Amino acid sequence: MDVGVSDIAVYIPPLYLSHRRLAEARSVPVEKYHDGLGNCRMAVLPNWEDAVTLAANAAAQLLEKTGTDPNEVHQLVVSTESGVDHSKPVASFVQGLLGIGPRCRVYEIKHACYGGTAGLVHSVDWIARHNGFPHKALVIMTDVARYALRSPGEPTQGAGAVALLVERNPKLFRIDTSLNGVFSRNVFDFWRPTGHRVPIVDGKYSIACYLEALEHSVEHFRSNARIPKGKLLDRLDYVVYHMPFAHMARKAHRKLVDMEYGGLDPVEREAIFEETFRRKVAPSLLGAREVGNIYTGSVYLGLVSLLATEGRKVEGKRVGLFSYGSGCGAEFLLCRMKKGIGGILDRLGLLEQLARRREITFEQYVQIHSKTSEEVLYHPGEVEQFKDAYTRFVFTGFRDHKRQYA
Numbered sequence: 001m002d003v004g005v006s007d008i009a010v011y012i013p014p015l016y017l018s019h020r021r022l023a024e025a026r027s028v029p030v031e032k033y034h035d036g037l038g039n040c041r042m043a044v045l046p047n048w049e050d051a052v053t054l055a056a057n058a059a060a061q062l063l064e065k066t067g068t069d070p071n072e073v074h075q076l077v078v079s080t081e082s083g084v085d086h087s088k089p090v091a092s093f094v095q096g097l098l099g100i101g102p103r104c105r106v107y108e109i110k111h112a113c114y115g116g117t118a119g120l121v122h123s124v125d126w127i128a129r130h131n132g133f134p135h136k137a138l139v140i141m142t143d144v145a146r147y148a149l150r151s152p153g154e155p156t157q158g159a160g161a162v163a164l165l166v167e168r169n170p171k172l173f174r175i176d177t178s179l180n181g182v183f184s185r186n187v188f189d190f191w192r193p194t195g196h197r198v199p200i201v202d203g204k205y206s207i208a209c210y211l212e213a214l215e216h217s218v219e220h221f222r223s224n225a226r227i228p229k230g231k232l233l234d235r236l237d238y239v240v241y242h243m244p245f246a247h248m249a250r251k252a253h254r255k256l257v258d259m260e261y262g263g264l265d266p267v268e269r270e271a272i273f274e275e276t277f278r279r280k281v282a283p284s285l286l287g288a289r290e291v292g293n294i295y296t297g298s299v300y301l302g303l304v305s306l307l308a309t310e311g312r313k314v315e316g317k318r319v320g321l322f323s324y325g326s327g328c329g330a331e332f333l334l335c336r337m338k339k340g341i342g343g344i345l346d347r348l349g350l351l352e353q354l355a356r357r358r359e360i361t362f363e364q365y366v367q368i369h370s371k372t373s374e375e376v377l378y379h380p381g382e383v384e385q386f387k388d389a390y391t392r393f394v395f396t397g398f399r400d401h402k403r404q405y406a
Contacts (some may be wrong), residue, residue, distance in 0.1 A: 001128060001131065001168065002168065002169050002170060002174045002390075003124045003127050003128045003166070003167070003170065003174065003175065004124065004166065004170035004172070004174035004175045004336075005120075005164045005165065005166055005167055005170050005172045005173055005175070005333070005335075006066065006165045006166070006167050006170045006171040006172055006302060006312075007062060007065065007066045007164075007165050007171065007172055007344055007347075008062070008162065008163070008164050008165075008172065008300070008303070008307075008348070009058050009059070009061040009062035009065065009162070009163045009348075009349065010058060010160065010161070010162050010163075010287075010297075010300075010301060010304045010349065010350050010353070010360070011054055011057040011058035011160060011161045011162075011163075011353070011390060012043055012160050012291055012350075012353040012354065012357065012390075013043045013044065013049060013054070013159050013160065013357075014046065014356065014357050014358060014365040014388070014390075014391060015043070015044040015045075015046050015233075015358055015359075015360050015368075016041045016042060016044055016290075016291075016357050016358075016359055016360070017038060017041065017042055017044050017355065017359070017360055017362065017365045018040070018041050018359060019033035019034060019039055019041060019042065019155060021312045021362050022042075022154070022155055022362065024362070025362040025385055026150065026154075026287045028234065033155050034130050037156065037245040037246065037247055038245060038246030038247035038249075038250070038285065038288070038289060039155060039156065039246050039288065039289055039292060040289050040290060041289070041291070041292075042155065042156070042157050042158050042291065042292035043157075043158045043159045043160055043291045043292055043294075043357075044157075044159070044360060044365055044369075045144050045146075045159040046368065046386070046394070047368055047371050047395075048383060048386050048394040048395055048396075049080040049082050049159075049394060050082070050084055050144070050393075050395050050403075051083065051084055051090050051142045051143060051144060051161075051228040051394060052084060052090050052094060052097070052142075052393075052395070052403070052405065053091040053391075053393045053394055053395055053405065054142040054143075054144075054159065054160060054161035055078055055080070055090060055094050055142035055163070056093070056094050056097040056098060056388065056392070056393045056405075057161065057390060057391055057392055057393055058140060058142070058160075058161035058162060058163040059094060059098055059138060059140055059163040060097075060098060060392045060393070061163070061217065061349060061383060061390065062138070062163040062164075062165055063098065063138075063221070065347050066165055068136065070098050070099045070100040070101065071100070071101040071103075072136050073100050073104055073136055073137070073138045074103070074104055074105065074135045074136055074137065075104065075105045075106075075123055075126060075135070075136075075137040075138070075393070076091050076094065076095055076100060076104055076105070076106045076107075076137070076138045076140075076256055077091065077107060077108075077109060077119035077122070077123060077137065077138070077139045077140070077142075078090045078091035078108050078109070078119075078140045078142060079108070079109040079110070079111075079116040079118065079119045079139070079140070080108065080109075080110065080115065080141070080142050080144075080295075080296060080297040081110055081113075081115065081143060081192070081295055081296065082111055082142065082143045082144045082295070083108065083110070084403060085403070089106070089107060089108030090142065091106045091107055091108045091119075091140075091374050092106055093403070093405070094140065097393050097405060100138075110328050111325045111327065111329050112190065112295070112296075112325035112328070112329075113242055113244070113295045113296055113298055113299075113323070113324060113325040113326065114296075114324060114327075114328075114329040114330060114331065115141070115296045115325060115327025116139070116141030116162070116296035116297055116299075116300060116323070117299070117321075117323035117325075117333070118329070118331075119140075119141075120164060120166065120175075121177050121180065121331065121333070121382065122140050123137035123166045124166060124175050124177055124212075125177055127166060127167060127168055127231035128168075128177075134167075134168070135167070135168070135214070136165065136166065136167045137165075137166040137167070137295055138163065138164075138165060138166075138346060139164045139166055140162070140163045140164075141161060141162045141163075141294070141295075141296035141297035141300055142160075142161035142296070142297065143160070143161070143294050143295035143296050143297060144159045144295075145157050145158045145159065145244075145292060145293040145294060145295055146197070146294075146369070147198050148197070148198045149203075149366065149369060151198070152201070152203055153199075153201055153203070155245075155246055155290050156245045156292060156293050156383050157293065158291050158292020158293045158294050159291075159292075159294060159389045160287075160291055160294040160297055161294070161297055162294075162297040162301055162302060162304065164300070166399050171338060171344060172337070172338060172341055172344055173319070173335040173336055173337045173338060174335075174336050174338070174396055175333060175334070175335060175336075176334065176336075177333070178223065178224065179221060179224045179225045179333070179334055180220075180224070180330050180331055180333045180334075181216075181218055181219065181220030181221025181222070181223075181331065181332040182217055182220060182329075182330065182332075182334075183212075183213045183215040183216035183217040183220065183328075183329070183330045183331075184213075184328060184329040184330065185328060185329050186324060187205075187209050187326075187327065188202070189201075189202050189205045189206035189208075189209045189327070189328060190202070190206050190281055190327070190344075191324045191326070191327070191328035196380055200345055205286065206326055207251065208250070209326070209328050210242070210248070210252070210324050210328075210330075211251065211252065211255045213324050213328055213329075213330035213333075214241075214252055214255055214256065214322055214324070215255065215320065215356070216328065216366040217330045217331060217332040218232070218259065218322075218332050219259075220332070221332040221333070221334075223334050223398065225334070226233050228257075229260065229381070230260050230261060231258070231260075232256070232260055232278055232320075232352050233257075233260060233280070235318065236280065236316050236318050236319070237280065237314075237317035238280045238281070238283065238284070238306055238314070238317060238318075238319045238320070239253065239256070239280050239281050239284075239308055239319070239320040239321075239322070240281075240284045240302040240303050240319060240320070240321045240322070241253065241281070241284075241299065241322045242298050242299040242301055242302075242304065242305060242322060242323055242324040242325075243285070243287075243288040243293070243299070243301075243302055244298065245288065245292075245293065246285045246288035246289045248275075248288075249281055249284070249285060249288070249302075250277065250281075252322065253273065253276070253277050253281050257269060257272055257273040257276065280327070282308050283303065283305070283309040283310050284302040284303065284305050284306040284309070285302070286305035286308065286309055286350075286358055287301035287302060287304060287305040287350070288301070288302065288305075290333045290354050291354075296325075296396045299321060299322065300324050303319070303321065303335070304348060304350050305350065306319070307345055307348055308345075308348050308350045308351055311345055312341075312345065312352055313338060314337050314341075314345075314391075315338070315339045315340070315341055315342075315355060316337060316338070316339045317335060317337045318335075318336055318337070319334070319335040319336075319337060320332065320333075320334060320335075321333050321334075321335055344405050350392070352395060356388070383396050383406050393405050393406070394406060
C-alpha cells in the first residue's frame with residue numbers, strides 16, 4: 001500500500017541579510033562565508049513573525065493549492081525547537097489559525113533538527129495502519145535558527161517552515177518506512193538549556209556526530225534494502241542531506257563516497273565524489289545558500305530546492321534523504337517520486353518567495369536580533385502592512401499573557 005506525501009509547501013520570511021554585508025560588518029573576507037560555508041544570504045525573521053506564523057503561513061499555502069478542507073486533516077504534527085510556550089504546543093495555535101476541526105490529533109515534536117522526520121515517519125505509519133480510512137496528516141517543520149551576535153554560528157542563521165500533506169496513494173512521492181535506517185545516541189553537540197535564548201554549540205564535535213550518524217543510518221538502510229556495499233549511489237538518483245550550512249552537504253557526501261568506495265584509488269574516488277555530487281546533490285543546495293539553517297525543515301527545504309531546480313527531471317526518480325538532529329537522532333529514508341507531477345512542481349513557490357524578499361541593512365538586522373517578542377506590540381490595523389500573498393498570518397503581541405495573531 002502506497003503512503004507518502006501528496007504535496008509540499010515552503011514559507012520563507014520576507015527579509016534577508018546578505019553575507020557580504022555581514023562580512024563587512026565583522027571585518028572578515030566574504031569568502032569565509034561564500035566558500036567556507038557555501039552560504040550567500042540568510043533569512044531574518046521580522047519581529048511580527050515567530051514559529052507559529054511560519055508554520056501557519058506554510059500550511060495555508062499547502063491547503064489552498066491542494067484544495068484540502070481543514071476539516072479533512074485528521075492529524076496535525078508540528079516539529080520545532082523554537083516553541084513559543086512551555087506547555088501550549090505550536091500545533092494548537094496553528095490549528096486555530098487554519099480552522100482545523102476538533103476531530104484531529106494535534107501535537108508537537110522536539111528532537112532538534114530531526115524532529116520533522118520523526119513527525120513525517122510517524123504520520124506515514126499511522127495512515128498505513130488505518131487501512132480503508134481516508135486519513136490525512138499535515139506535518140509541519142518550523143524554526144528560527146538564532147545564534148549570538150559575533151558567534152561562530154551567526155552566519156548560519158535562518159528561519160522558515162515546510163509543510164507536507166501525507167496521505168494514502170500520494171501524488172508526489174511515497175515512503176516505505178520499513179527500509180529506513182536509523183541511529184541515535186546521547187551526546188552534547190548542540191543544546192539550548194532552559195532560559196537560554198541562543199544555543200550552546202560544539203561545532204566540530206557536532207559535525208563528527210553528524211558524520212557518525214550518517215555512517216550508521218546508511219549502513220542500516222543498506223541492510224534493510226538489501227543493497228550491496230558500493231551499489232548505493234547506483235540505486236539513488238539524488239541524495240538530499242540535512243544542511244545547517246550548504247557545504248555540510250559536501251562533507252556528508254564525501255563521507256558517503258568514502259564508505260561506498262573506500263577500496264578505490266584516492267584519485268578515482270575523488271572523481272566519483274565530484275561527479276556524483278554535481279549530479280545527485282548540488283541541485284538541492286539552493287535553499288541553504290539563500291535562506292540558511294531552518295533546523296527541523298532544513299532537509300525538506302533541500303528537497304523543495306531539488307524539485308525547483310530539477311523540475312520534471314525528478315519524475316519517477318529515487319531520492320535518498322538524510323535527516324540529522326543534534327542530541328542525537330538520525331534517519332536515512334527513500335522517497336520514490338511519482339510520475340506526472342508537473343502541476344505540483346509548477347506550484348512550489350520557492351523561487352517566487354526568494355524573489356519577493358527585501359534586503360535589510362546590517363544595522364536593521366542587529367535591531368531585529370536584539371528584540372524579544374515581549375517587546376513587540378502593534379496597534380489595531382497596523383499589521384495589515386506586513387501581509388501579502390505568502391504572509392497570511394502575523395504576530396500582534398500579548399493580551400492577558402496570551403499570544404495574539406491576525
